Amino acid sequence: MKLAAVQLRASDDRAETIGRAEALIDDAAAQGTRMLLLPEMFAVPFVQPEPDPEYFVHAETLDGPSNTMAQEASRRHQMTVVSSIFEASAVPGVYHNTACTYVGGELRSVYRKSHLPFSNGFPEKFYFRPGETEPEVVQTPDGGIGTIICYERHFPELGRVVALRGGSVLCVPVASASAPMKEVFQLELRAHAVFNGLFVICANRFGVEGSKEYFGLSAVYGPNGDVLAQAPDDQDGLAIADVDLAEVDAVRRRRPFLRDRRPELYTRLSSAQVQ
Structure with missing residues (x-):
């Protein structure tokens, strides 16, 4: 599968961006893709370093135009599509950074970013209320898939949750433009793949938005940490990898990190303070 x-x-x-995204999904489907990830809040410009009350104009409901396109493409191609939007919730004034997983056109998961930065020019705490749930794994006809969002890749616990819940594929939609983070960007994603025995899909934007220059590096990683496919870093495009999800079980047998966990020794990790 791909x-x-x-x-x-x-x-x-927004409509023009959604149109280009849809064309890329159609292209990926024509090449046999079964699971596809869009970048973080893919249809709108991302937040700038200074909080801006006017930015909320970009918010949309779960059934807004971005997800409508993703859902229809998922149904049309009978594939799994992970979308990402600036969600206006049903409660006035409450917004989320949200990822939605569609399987064959059916909405199967709504995950709201639970770890929000206010650093490196990303004042997300000003805009979003953090989610309250851990990542879930959606079982698709092709395998289990779970999602964490951008900044959350810095928290190894979340990728581990996806592995423990039976995920074979970890999706990481990002909006990454921080120069200091570019040096460790792929290192972190490769690490998630290796210590959880997962395939990892990471989708980023590229280009200049205000004071930020997004660096691309959208890619698919194998459970051995290798880069299986990478998009060109200076244009719209796709990273498509032909994979065998059976490799997940084989890798976990060779490197049985999940078997050898000692959760009884880690209880202090879930405490507010670790002494």
Whole structure:
């Protein structure tokens, strides 16, 4: 089967950006893709370093135009599509950074980013209320898939949750433009793949938005940490990798990290303070 990451430049015209994203999904489907990931809040410009009350104009409901396109493409191609939006919740004034997983056109998961930065030019705490649930794993006809969002890749516990819940594929939609983070970006994603025995799909945007220049590096990683496919870093595009999800079980037998865990020794990790 094939896994794909979409790399995309977000313009100020939401409909135009959604159209380009849909064309890339259609292209990926024509190449046999079964699971596809879109970048973080793919259809709109991402937040700038200074909080801006006018930015909320970009928010949309779960059934807004971004997810409507993703859902229809998922149904049309009978594939799994992970979308990502700036969600306006049913409660006035409450917003989330949200990923939605569609399987054959059916909404199977809504995951709201639970770890929010206010650093490196990303004041996300100003805009979003953090989610309250751990990542879940959606069982698809092709295998289990779970999602964490951008900044959450810095927290190894979340990728481990996806592995423990039976995931074979970890999706990481990102909006990454931080120069200091670029040096460790792929290192972190490769590490998630290795210590959890997972395939990892990471989808980033590229190009200049205000004071930020997004660096791309959208890719698919194997459970041995190798880069299986990577999109060009200076244009819209796809990273598509032909994979065998049976490799997940084989890797976990060779490197039985999940078997050898000692959770009884880690109880202090879930405490508010570790002494």
